[in-house]
Amino acid sequence: MQSPPLSCDRVFLSTVPSNEQSLAQALQQRRQRLAEQMDAPVLLWSGRSSARNFPANTYPFRASSHFLYFAGLPLDNVVIRLEAGRMELFMDDPTPSDRLWHGASFTRDRVAEQIGAAAAYPLYRLKSFAEGVATIPVQDAATRLQQSQLLNRMITPANALQGMDQELARAIVSLRLTHDAAAIGEMRQAAAVTVAAHRAGMQATRTAKTEAQIRAAMESVILSHNMTPAYSSIVTVHGEVLHNDRYHNPLQSGDLLLADVGAETELGWAADVTRTWPVSGQFSSTQRQIYEIVLAAHDVCIEKARSGVEYYDLHQMAATVMAAGLVDVGILRGRAEELVEQDAHTLFFPHGIGHLLGLDVHDMEDLGDLAGYEPGRHRSDRFGWCYLRLHRPLRPGMVVTIEPGFYQVPAILEDPDRRETYRDWVNWERLAEFADVRGIRIEDDVLITEAEPEVLTAALPTHPEAIEAWVSEI
Amino acid sequence: MQSPPLSCDRVFLSTVPSNEQSLAQALQQRRQRLAEQMDAPVLLWSGRSSARNFPANTYPFRASSHFLYFAGLPLDNVVIRLEAGRMELFMDDPTPSDRLWHGASFTRDRVAEQIGAAAAYPLYRLKSFAEGVATIPVQDAATRLQQSQLLNRMITPANALQGMDQELARAIVSLRLTHDAAAIGEMRQAAAVTVAAHRAGMQATRTAKTEAQIRAAMESVILSHNMTPAYSSIVTVHGEVLHNDRYHNPLQSGDLLLADVGAETELGWAADVTRTWPVSGQFSSTQRQIYEIVLAAHDVCIEKARSGVEYYDLHQMAATVMAAGLVDVGILRGRAEELVEQDAHTLFFPHGIGHLLGLDVHDMEDLGDLAGYEPGRHRSDRFGWCYLRLHRPLRPGMVVTIEPGFYQVPAILEDPDRRETYRDWVNWERLAEFADVRGIRIEDDVLITEAEPEVLTAALPTHPEAIEAWVSEI
Ligand SMILES: [Mn+2]
Ligand SMILES: [Mn+2]
Numbered sequence: 001m002q003s004p005p006l007s008c009d010r011v012f013l014s015t016v017p018s019n020e021q022s023l024a025q026a027l028q029q030r031r032q033r034l035a036e037q038m039d040a041p042v043l044l045w046s047g048r049s050s051a052r053n054f055p056a057n058t059y060p061f062r063a064s065s066h067f068l069y070f071a072g073l074p075l076d077n078v079v080i081r082l083e084a085g086r087m088e089l090f091m092d093d094p095t096p097s098d099r100l101w102h103g104a105s106f107t108r109d110r111v112a113e114q115i116g117a118a119a120a121y122p123l124y125r126l127k128s129f130a131e132g133v134a135t136i137p138v139q140d141a142a143t144r145l146q147q148s149q150l151l152n153r154m155i156t157p158a159n160a161l162q163g164m165d166q167e168l169a170r171a172i173v174s175l176r177l178t179h180d181a182a183a184i185g186e187m188r189q190a191a192a193v194t195v196a197a198h199r200a201g202m203q204a205t206r207t208a209k210t211e212a213q214i215r216a217a218m219e220s221v222i223l224s225h226n227m228t229p230a231y232s233s234i235v236t237v238h239g240e241v242l243h244n245d246r247y248h249n250p251l252q253s254g255d256l257l258l259a260d261v262g263a264e265t266e267l268g269w270a271a272d273v274t275r276t277w278p279v280s281g282q283f284s285s286t287q288r289q290i291y292e293i294v295l296a297a298h299d300v301c302i303e304k305a306r307s308g309v310e311y312y313d314l315h316q317m318a319a320t321v322m323a324a325g326l327v328d329v330g331i332l333r334g335r336a337e338e339l340v341e342q343d344a345h346t347l348f349f350p351h352g353i354g355h356l357l358g359l360d361v362h363d364m365e366d367l368g369d370l371a372g373y374e375p376g377r378h379r380s381d382r383f384g385w386c387y388l389r390l391h392r393p394l395r396p397g398m399v400v401t402i403e404p405g406f407y408q409v410p411a412i413l414e415d416p417d418r419r420e421t422y423r424d425w426v427n428w429e430r431l432a433e434f435a436d437v438r439g440i441r442i443e444d445d446v447l448i449t450e451a452e453p454e455v456l457t458a459a460l461p462t463h464p465e466a467i468e469a470w471v472s473e474i
Numbered sequence: 475m476q477s478p479p480l481s482c483d484r485v486f487l488s489t490v491p492s493n494e495q496s497l498a499q500a501l502q503q504r505r506q507r508l509a510e511q512m513d514a515p516v517l518l519w520s521g522r523s524s525a526r527n528f529p530a531n532t533y534p535f536r537a538s539s540h541f542l543y544f545a546g547l548p549l550d551n552v553v554i555r556l557e558a559g560r561m562e563l564f565m566d567d568p569t570p571s572d573r574l575w576h577g578a579s580f581t582r583d584r585v586a587e588q589i590g591a592a593a594a595y596p597l598y599r600l601k602s603f604a605e606g607v608a609t610i611p612v613q614d615a616a617t618r619l620q621q622s623q624l625l626n627r628m629i630t631p632a633n634a635l636q637g638m639d640q641e642l643a644r645a646i647v648s649l650r651l652t653h654d655a656a657a658i659g660e661m662r663q664a665a666a667v668t669v670a671a672h673r674a675g676m677q678a679t680r681t682a683k684t685e686a687q688i689r690a691a692m693e694s695v696i697l698s699h700n701m702t703p704a705y706s707s708i709v710t711v712h713g714e715v716l717h718n719d720r721y722h723n724p725l726q727s728g729d730l731l732l733a734d735v736g737a738e739t740e741l742g743w744a745a746d747v748t749r750t751w752p753v754s755g756q757f758s759s760t761q762r763q764i765y766e767i768v769l770a771a772h773d774v775c776i777e778k779a780r781s782g783v784e785y786y787d788l789h790q791m792a793a794t795v796m797a798a799g800l801v802d803v804g805i806l807r808g809r810a811e812e813l814v815e816q817d818a819h820t821l822f823f824p825h826g827i828g829h830l831l832g833l834d835v836h837d838m839e840d841l842g843d844l845a846g847y848e849p850g851r852h853r854s855d856r857f858g859w860c861y862l863r864l865h866r867p868l869r870p871g872m873v874v875t876i877e878p879g880f881y882q883v884p885a886i887l888e889d890p891d892r893r894e895t896y897r898d899w900v901n902w903e904r905l906a907e908f909a910d911v912r913g914i915r916i917e918d919d920v921l922i923t924e925a926e927p928e929v930l931t932a933a934l935p936t937h938p939e940a941i942e943a944w945v946s947e948i
Contacts, residue, residue, distance in 0.1 A: 054539075100886065
């Protein structure tokens with residue numbers, strides 16, 4: 001019930017496949033690239049566990065992603081100092097009590113060797129190395145207080161970073177925006193386990209009676225590979241509740257089940273995948289019509305996603321394809337382009353087409369829009385468009401999600417203002433015939449290249465017949 | 475990926491079996507009993523989610539146990555005020571954005587009705603109700619800061635509580651030390667699901683290759699019942715690492731697997747159970763000899779546990795039974811009582827015999843030793859004894875764990891001072907023959923009554939033949 005002990009030699013490094021670029025080399029290259037952009041020295045804290053219901057009963061420790069990017073291992077209460085490509089490690093050796101409760105943990109010197117630190121010191125030495133350094137705030141408040149005290153300035157939530165801290169954030173963004181081979185190797189592993197989890201969820205639907213049972217089947221696959229869910233799984237027959245993270249509903253045969261579940265590797269790299277399938281194993285005619293529309297939007301975005309393409313244009317393309325499809329089935333009236341100009345698609349597709357993926361499921365979102373938005377670009381103030389998390393031209397090595405969706409959200413569709421605004425654009429009677437389509441989303445993880453994008457999660461089917469087969473097969 | 479929306483009517487209350495005392499009645503009785511001990515008004519915060527790797531990606535929300543005890547429901551960012559048995563609710567109605575992302579959440583008025591609040595206000599009204607109130611610190615730092623600001627005094631970690639806050643803590647301890655029917659009903663449910671999880675873990679051992687796979691099988695049962703693990707599961711072939719919470723080791727046929735896994739109900743009530751079983755399905759002769767010693771200590775404690783008995787005496791009894799058993803097998807030399815006086819048992823049984831169980835797996839440990847230690851009693855400074863978490867006479871309605879264990883902890887057994895001190899008391903050559911016994915613990919949850927204690931987890935076998943049968947059966 002304490003923070004993770006590190007009881008076995010080199011266990012983390014052994015998780016990296018031998019045919020990938022070695023982690024230690026990758027880490028050294030990342031530090032070297034940072035040095036090319038940052039003259040000031042940098043301190044990065046890994047952070048500490050957060051208490052759940054009492055101090056000794058903590059949530060599972062998650063190291064800061066910025067720390068992980070340069071130091072590689074999910075170490076608790078550790079600090080690294082980076083300057084000119086050289087790394088120094090600050091960490092306390094295990095106490096006798098640590099060794100009693102947590103076993104023969106790593107020593108400072110052994111960790112230093114593993115992550116390629118040039119020197120290693122106990123934590124109390126930090127203050128003599130803190131002059132003129134830049135940093136990034138961690139998520140846990142106790143460590144953030146230490147950061148402020150050591151650097152003698154307020155280390156605030158990161159989207160208000162100032163001065164050299166902001167310079168550091170920009171440098172880190174420029175590195176983490178595109179992924180090296182070691183990172184992609186990790187993300188392939190997360191994707192593969194996530195595909196297996198979704199397959200298990202589909203198969204569990206044949207006997208499950210509740211959302212909780214499907215969730216259990218899916219997360220069990222993730223845990224059995226010694227990974228963790230990268231975010232609170234969404235597994236629900238009420239997909240119209242966009243951030244639903246409860247699992248108490250029973251499954252009924254006419255329901256669609258929406259599962260947004262992704263694994264994170266032990267070193268912290270994420271997958272983020274959504275599938276929507278019929279509980280009965282067969283889409284109804286109305287469900288299938290809408291599913292095909294969402295799938296068309298998904299497919300066109302993936303087809304067009306490549307280096308140089310504006311992600312914003314993919315969002316607009318998805319909106320237009322969805323609007324055209326909804327016109328075809330008689331729910332919307334008018335021309336697709338005009339409907340999108342009027343934001344009519346946001347009645348059913350209120351969120352963005354996706355986001356960056358990496359060490360964070362919304363990669364670097366702790367830095368606000370510094371990662372997601374090209375310098376000089378800002379969030380729209382229009383409903384729907386304002387939720388777009390990425391507004392940059394795509395570049396090789398970026399990994400993004402593509403996740404169009406269709407939802408009947410009561411807070412949107414029952415809003416009197418919107419019903420008035422879109423009175424003539426929506427065929428409300430026709431819409432009523434689609435009552436069994438509460439929420440559909442199809443989400444994949446896409447690696448951008450110069451040519452065809454590579455769908456890291458391509459092993460999981462998207463076509464409705466294939467979905468039906470996976471749900472139904474014995 | 476946000477905090478839990480409360481999207482369905484009365485879903486929490488529906489989890490309480492209809493033949494139990496109704497939750498609303500139980501909550502009212504608890505508030506009435508508090509009023510009998512506290513004249514000052516009381517504010518209790520539920521707390522808020524803690525960020526994992528970025529602010530929107532939070533850990534699953536866990537409400538403060540003190541809040542749950544009086545308000546019942548795991549509500550995020552809610553405050554209750556208690557005075558003379560009357561409860562007022564402070565909570566904000568869902569915003570339009572909440573309704574978009576989280577669905578048609580509970581409204582303030584509906585929550586007030588469900589938990590029996592006499593009046594309900596938005597959160598900004600709190601400051602006009604804060605005069606002269608006592609409180610208990612929550613675990614998340616952001617809410618604790620709000621507590622300090624509102625009450626205009628430092629709300630510090632709870633084991634340093636002063637003045638009326640300490641008076642409140644003492645009153646809450648006196649209530650929560652013994653459990654009412656609603657609480658026991660919840661704990662029975664947690665225990666039943668935990669038993670099923672352990673059974674699944676034993677059965678998964680037949681095919682599993684890694685600790686992670688056993689953990690997945692066990693936690694999957696917990697999740698499938700829409701419960702959560704009450705603490706970081708320990709599932710390891712290195713049981714001698716007492717707080718091991720990694721799962722990377724492969725299983726080998728001569729290994730013992732130690733699994734300390736417990737469920738927590740949706741309303742927050744915990745179970746805490748450990749079993750140790752042979753990976754092969756058959757204990758070796760050495761493993762079985764030690765297992766029988768630990769089991770004898772376990773059984774004698776449960777047999778003796780009843781109202782009026784000092785829990786400390788159970789600890790001592792377990793130590794004595796273990797010492798006698800270790801003499802019998804030739805590992806220790808001397809008389810059991812004398813060995814315990816010399817603390818020789820702590821070489822192999824360094825922790826306490828157990829602890830209080832309730833809304834927290836170590837119940838009320840956020841209050842330091844205020845709950846665990848009878849007024850005027852304090853932790854021993856002797857190794858081993860100092861880890862005893864409960865030092866009170868048992869009373870009907872208490873739920874405690876009984877969890878003796880035997881471990882070969884290198885940090886203890888390789889310590890030169892100890893080897894010198896116990897040179898003549900330990901037969902080190904004989905001990906070496908037990909190298910395949912790294913860690914064994916047997917832990918059950920016991921409800922104290924006037925007569926025979928009730929083992930809430932009795933459905934899970936402890937006897938070695940039964941364990942072998944559960945692991946081996948097809
Ligand atoms: Mn996503
Ligand atoms: Mn315990």
